[in-house]
Amino acid sequence: MTTNDVEIAIIGAGFSGLGAAIKLRQNGVDDFIVLDRGQDFGGTWRDNTYPGAACDVPSQLYSYSFAKNPAWSRSYSHQPEIHRYINDVAAEHGIGAKTRFRTEVTNAAWSEDDQRWIIDIETDGTPGQVRAHTLIGGVGPLCEPNLPDIEGIDGFGGKIVHSARWDADYDFAGKRVAVIGTGASAIQLVPEVAKVAAHLDVYQRTAPWIVPRTERAYSGAEHWAFRNIPGYQSALRGLVYAANEATAFGLTYSPRALKPVELVCRANIARGIRDKALRAKATPKFQVGCKRILRSNDWYPALDRDNVDLVTDGIDRITATGVVTKDGTARDVDVIVVATGFHVTDSPVFGKIVGADGRSLAQVWDEIGMQGYKGSFVHGFPNLMLMIGPSTGLGHTSMVYMIESQLNYLVDYVKTVRREGITRTEVTEDAQREFNAGIQHNLRNSVWVNGGCASWYKDANGNITTLWPGFTFNFRRATRKFDIAAYRVERGASPVRALPTADETPAGAGV
Ligand code: NAP
Numbered sequence: 001m002t003t004n005d006v007e008i009a010i011i012g013a014g015f016s017g018l019g020a021a022i023k024l025r026q027n028g029v030d031d032f033i034v035l036d037r038g039q040d041f042g043g044t045w046r047d048n049t050y051p052g053a054a055c056d057v058p059s060q061l062y063s064y065s066f067a068k069n070p071a072w073s074r075s076y077s078h079q080p081e082i083h084r085y086i087n088d089v090a091a092e093h094g095i096g097a098k099t100r101f102r103t104e105v106t107n108a109a110w111s112e113d114d115q116r117w118i119i120d121i122e123t124d125g126t127p128g129q130v131r132a133h134t135l136i137g138g139v140g141p142l143c144e145p146n147l148p149d150i151e152g153i154d155g156f157g158g159k160i161v162h163s164a165r166w167d168a169d170y171d172f173a174g175k176r177v178a179v180i181g182t183g184a185s186a187i188q189l190v191p192e193v194a195k196v197a198a199h200l201d202v203y204q205r206t207a208p209w210i211v212p213r214t215e216r217a218y219s220g221a222e223h224w225a226f227r228n229i230p231g232y233q234s235a236l237r238g239l240v241y242a243a244n245e246a247t248a249f250g251l252t253y254s255p256r257a258l259k260p261v262e263l264v265c266r267a268n269i270a271r272g273i274r275d276k277a278l279r280a281k282a283t284p285k286f287q288v289g290c291k292r293i294l295r296s297n298d299w300y301p302a303l304d305r306d307n308v309d310l311v312t313d314g315i316d317r318i319t320a321t322g323v324v325t326k327d328g329t330a331r332d333v334d335v336i337v338v339a340t341g342f343h344v345t346d347s348p349v350f351g352k353i354v355g356a357d358g359r360s361l362a363q364v365w366d367e368i369g370m371q372g373y374k375g376s377f378v379h380g381f382p383n384l385m386l387m388i389g390p391s392t393g394l395g396h397t398s399m400v401y402m403i404e405s406q407l408n409y410l411v412d413y414v415k416t417v418r419r420e421g422i423t424r425t426e427v428t429e430d431a432q433r434e435f436n437a438g439i440q441h442n443l444r445n446s447v448w449v450n451g452g453c454a455s456w457y458k459d460a461n462g463n464i465t466t467l468w469p470g471f472t473f474n475f476r477r478a479t480r481k482f483d484i485a486a487y488r489v490e491r492g493a494s495p496v497r498a499l500p501t502a503d504e505t506p507a508g509a510g511v
Pocket of ligand 1: 315
């Protein structure tokens with residue numbers, strides 16, 4: 001069995017893990033390894049290849065600030081272009097040579113004796129081990145598909161495919177299709193599959209609020225300006241950021257301010273659906289913003305197609321040949337697409353990360369709920385930094401902004417550890433408790449708490465542990481510097497080298 005000793009191990013080669021690798025390297029830290037179970041970079045943008053997969057955050061905001069992309073073809077990017085972008089950035093920074101693909105982390109446990117994370121891996125099925133002073137969890141909250149627990153699903157005789165594990169070889173042409181779910185993934189794939197399917201039944205449990213998607217191709221003049229006018233793309237990015245940030249006010253502090261958004265959504269329904277009864281079925285019954293606000297121009301026209309039925313009677317069971325709803329109606333299909341989201345607050349990954357007292361993140365969070373400090377550190381898990389950890393999700397703007405905020409924190413943490421010869425860093429219970437009390441306080445008037453919906457933002461106890469309540473620039477400010485006072489640190493014979501010119505190296509992540 002091979003064993004690697006490194007200063008830092010990064011799990012995940014998506015936006016967070018890659019960003020961490022680049023920022024570490026730019027700051028003189030080269031003793032790291034990136035582990036990823038996939039074939040290349042991209043994380044969720046590599047895994048979600050269903051037809052129509054695209055980003056609902058504007059392209060200008062959906063890139064690293066240090067690797068802006070003047071070549072985006074459209075104002076909202078589609079999955080293949082984002083996947084390509086991430087791989088191009090990785091190549092530009094030479095991160096491929098530091099990355100071990102097709103490598104699954106099967107367990108990662110903190111060893112007090114070694115003051116190291118002992119990380120068990122399997123590369124193409126071959127076991128190995130990595131020992132690291134610091135572990136960075138960059139697996140993302142949307143990586144483990146959630147298969148619905150519906151009676152009989154295992155006995156279905158046709159094909160079942162999850163939206164996040166698309167089978168490109170399966171031909172939907174002429175097939176009878178059931179799609180379970182009407183979330184962000186379903187509203188993108190249904191219009192595409194409906195174009196070729198013989199018939200498509202959409203099983204809707206909760207209708208989502210959907211604004212129009214103002215997507216367009218960039219003109220040649222715009223591309224010229226992105227490339228040749230200094231500061232033009234940064235200024236545009238800043239404008240888009242500011243415009244999006246305004247929504248945070250309504251979501252967090254004053255849901256009534258979202259009324260205009262609701263009117264836009266209602267107009268979208270009226271424009272897209274001719275049939276009055278269908279319009280009523282597609283109209284949500286909770287406050288806009290409580291679940292993620294979606295973007296689409298073709299979802300409602302797709303529901304209005306002659307070969308598409310919107311089924312709102314709950315699913316009772318799945319048989320060998322199709323889906324039976326609670327009213328007893330059986331609808332036979334060839335294929336069932338489950339667009340039922342991800343294990344977010346109950347990810348199986350949490351069971352594989354074991355802290356100082358031998359309990360896993362899953363065990364600890366089962367007791368206290370999914371919580372940490374500044375979305376990054378968790379009491380009981382020394383030298384572990386989570387990217388997009390608890391309380392960092394957003395409903396209104398780009399997660400890349402949050403990731404880059406955490407990258408500032410990471411770089412300052414690593415610099416501090418090196419400078420001060422710190423061997424063990426653990427956020428204190430008090431600091432974590434106080435931070436989470438602040439989060440819950442900020443959530444109290446939010447639409448997520450008061451909007452009358454169930455959502456994946458909530459954990460099993462009904463608490464919102466996934467979202468950052470408020471403006472993202474406050475998160476940026478909170479993570480600008482590593483605030484060592486919130487941590488219990490131990491110093492010793494430092495396992496890591498001191499940075500040669502620690503304070504002169506570039507940290508900054510911008511908008
Ligand atoms: P999702 O938003 O969690 O939607 C899951 C859907 O499946 C919901 O409609 C849910 O109904 C339904 N569902 C779940 N279990 C069910 C069951 N047992 N029976 C019937 N229906 C069931 O998942 P997603 O669409 O994959 O999106 C997840 C997240 O990924 C999004 O919120 C977004 O953050 C991200 N995403 C982003 C983009 C993008 O454009 N950037 C695209 C895709 C995904 P209920 O609503 O009633 O629970």
